[in-house]
Amino acid sequence: MKKILFALVALLPLLVSCGKDSKGDNKFEDPHFIQYAGKLVPNTYVPAASSLTKANGLSGILKSIEFTESGLYVVGTLVDGKLQFTTGTYTVNGNTYNLNNFGTVELTVTGGSMASVIIHYLSGLTETLLADFRRATGTNVAYRGWTIDKTRVTINGFHTPATADFVGCNFDEMAKFLNDNGHKGSLLPSGSLKSVSITGAGSIIFGYSDSTADLGTCTVNGNSVNFSWESGSRLLEVENGKATIDYMDGKCILTIEAALKGSTTSGVVTFVLSPMD
């Protein structure tokens, strides 16, 4: 009998099942430009449209410059009443921000959030203005730039939801997927989405392969992300946006439920993101 009991006890470990792994290690180093991040909005002097025309192809009225925690800048200009956004990388030397393919921005905070700004455009033009400089606040791990490893798209089809994975985020490939499944892929913008940035200054920025960007206001509350795109955004074609953010295996998982305007297409887009820096 002792032998039998011993045998039964020996079998007990077999009865212990293993659950799925946890979400892995999700610690991220602080982004490198966290102390320089913020949003600059001119408030006393708006450069003439002609001024920006001389600035290496930029045109329109300067509306904002956003500096992200991961060394990306986004310049917003108003052209023919429509907002346009251009993006690139920046470095900082003292109080001077060096914006790649744009020029330099000397920024001196004069009190509170007021700042005296001198912009040296690449064309050689220099302009001085006062601006509101809203520094990034908060320490949410989401506040940084993210590159796109993978995009998973699920469309609510006519037969059954169909899901496909795409390396990176190439809109042309996604448009073919939508078209093949009977939806209007032509509503998607062309090119590729290269980065997603969420900033402590309250912005969400989608950076594209052609150095343009879309910018919206954004708040992160727990796993919930609320955002709305600025007018002129290509992503205004996406309506009913609702997003969640999560972290798994050292990646950021940003999931957006959305529908395309003027289409029967609705579905879920999930970005798998890696820290940019």
Added chain:
Amino acid sequence: MKKFISLCVAAALILPVHAGAQVFNHLSLGIGGGTDGLGLQLAAPLGSHVDLIAGYGLGLGLIQVQAGQISVPDHPGSATSSNVSVPLKLGFGMNEGRLLFNIYPGKSGFHFTVGAYMGSSHVLKAKLAGMPSVYNTVGIDVDGYLVKANNGQLDLSLCANGIGAHAFAVKPYVGIGYGRAIPNKAVSFSVDLGAQYQGKPTVWAKGEGLTGRIEEVQITEKQLSDIGKLQEEVGKYASFWPTLTFHLYIKLF
């Protein structure tokens, strides 16, 4: 059913004590196969009326039968897509240990068997071959895992937990048989017929998570209505797995 099996197991454990017989004084090796896969098992006596059998069985899926045709749309999300018929092939997929007691009421080889199969919940491997090429990239999202075909083939598994869980199934077994697991001479032959209680089978497949993790996930009616109907249909007949096995036992000592 559970009470009956518990009583049988208790009887199997108590009988040798009352009989005052030697236990584990012989050992035999059994090899064989049947509807529980290819098996390798060891048998030892628990007295003159009971043998304890512990072993392992594996269904390699080498023998496959075509179980019909499944109709799939050539583009799963499209209203205008036409349907393509692909063959459904089934093969054994079990991978489990077994702990059984042969109870011999008389001197002949006739015996009752009680015990359980334990381990993987997989019962059958299902293969949908010749899927439209679009299914190599497009599939269904199951709880964050993308299930799709690989080189035109979608692999599925029919699983059943018995009274256990998916990660570790426990399937009680009762049956009858003829032949001794501990040969009186050098070798013996045994044939057994019984049934495993495996409960309602479910359909599972491997899916790729967002970060590249591969996990086995359950496909339900929520994801594919046809799967739900299939499960309901199979569940009517497959709660008990018929188990017919043949074993050759070699006496080790």
